[in-house]
Amino acid sequence: MTIAYGTYGMPYEALELALPRLAQIGYDAVELCIADDYPAAAAHLSLAGRKGLRRLLGDNRLDACALMMLSNVMADAAEHERNLRALGEACLLAHDLAMNAPVLTTTVGGRPENWETDRTVLVHHLRDWAAIAGREGCIVAIEPHVGSILDRPERAAWAIAEVASLDLRLNLDVSHFDLQGYSTKYVVALLAPLAVHAHVKDGRTANGKAQFLLPGAGGFDYAPYLQWMRQAGYEGPITVEISRQLSTCADYDPYTAARFSYQTLASAFARAGIRRRGPTKEHGPAAR
Numbered sequence: 001m002t003i004a005y006g007t008y009g010m011p012y013e014a015l016e017l018a019l020p021r022l023a024q025i026g027y028d029a030v031e032l033c034i035a036d037d038y039p040a041a042a043a044h045l046s047l048a049g050r051k052g053l054r055r056l057l058g059d060n061r062l063d064a065c066a067l068m069m070l071s072n073v074m075a076d077a078a079e080h081e082r083n084l085r086a087l088g089e090a091c092l093l094a095h096d097l098a099m100n101a102p103v104l105t106t107t108v109g110g111r112p113e114n115w116e117t118d119r120t121v122l123v124h125h126l127r128d129w130a131a132i133a134g135r136e137g138c139i140v141a142i143e144p145h146v147g148s149i150l151d152r153p154e155r156a157a158w159a160i161a162e163v164a165s166l167d168l169r170l171n172l173d174v175s176h177f178d179l180q181g182y183s184t185k186y187v188v189a190l191l192a193p194l195a196v197h198a199h200v201k202d203g204r205t206a207n208g209k210a211q212f213l214l215p216g217a218g219g220f221d222y223a224p225y226l227q228w229m230r231q232a233g234y235e236g237p238i239t240v241e242i243s244r245q246l247s248t249c250a251d252y253d254p255y256t257a258a259r260f261s262y263q264t265l266a267s268a269f270a271r272a273g274i275r276r277r278g279p280t281k282e283h284g285p286a287a288r
Helices: 015-025 047-059 077-096 112-135 153-163 184-194 222-231 254-272
Strands: 002-006 029-033 063-068 103-107 139-143 168-173 195-200 202-206 209-213 237-240
Touching: 002 063, 002 254, 015 029, 015 047, 015 254, 029 237, 047 077, 063 077, 063 237, 077 103, 077 112, 103 168, 103 195, 112 139, 112 153, 112 168, 139 195, 153 168, 153 184, 168 184, 184 195, 184 222, 195 222, 222 254, 237 254
Parallel strands: 002 029, 002 237, 029 063, 063 103, 103 139, 139 168, 168 195, 195 237
Antiparallel strands: 202 209
16 A cells, blocks of 8 residues: 545645655655646647656656546436546646556535435446557546445445446445445445545535545544555555545645644554555555
8 A cells, every 4th residue: 555645735836846745745646636726737738738748757766556536427418528638638647757557536416315215326327438548558446435326335336337347436435424424344345345446535524514634634534444455455655634624724734734734644553563565566665
């Protein structure tokens, strides 16, 4: 496993400034947010820009472990077609960045109360996503999320089984289940074997609503979580995801947040007795 940082938490930071500082903090990898208003958006990056970003990753010994798409899989037919075109463009960007086994992460949208009526649409759309990803040599990793149609671990496992494609896997964020009172050990045992990427953050419920926090700010114990992930056979990145609930606050500092989150996870890796894997050969030596 590696410790990664999601640039979703840095919406206004130039990558030329952010990536060296993340490497200096100690991160092994980054999940690049490629939404339209982010610096790594596929539509904004020329061929020269892509080469520059690939070089920037290599110079700082950072893997690009995933590309984050902020898409609504449960969209209507017209938006679904636009999403599929965007997926193809994201796959091309992944190859331009020389990503190793490219992973594209996304939430799915939808509503929990519409599970019975909408799950057929969910499966149909996910099969379309998986087909394009597979054709382009990529993997789509969908994220179960509180308040979405995939709000329960059993529903996430069902969707993966129904689509039945190795090109569709999970982006596992246990915070969404922790908030609902699920046992983390149970969730990891069920879903980690289906996951190729993992987000981490703390959370709590305030006035009936989910409130997300930095990893380590809410009391979640990451050492046993990491041990359960390893026991389940998970070997991918453990990626800090900082919610917009935090990144849009007036006093938010992305580097203070990144440093605090890294220290939380590095300490948990040490307490769990788990050695981290270094960057892949495409972006530098195999070990730090």
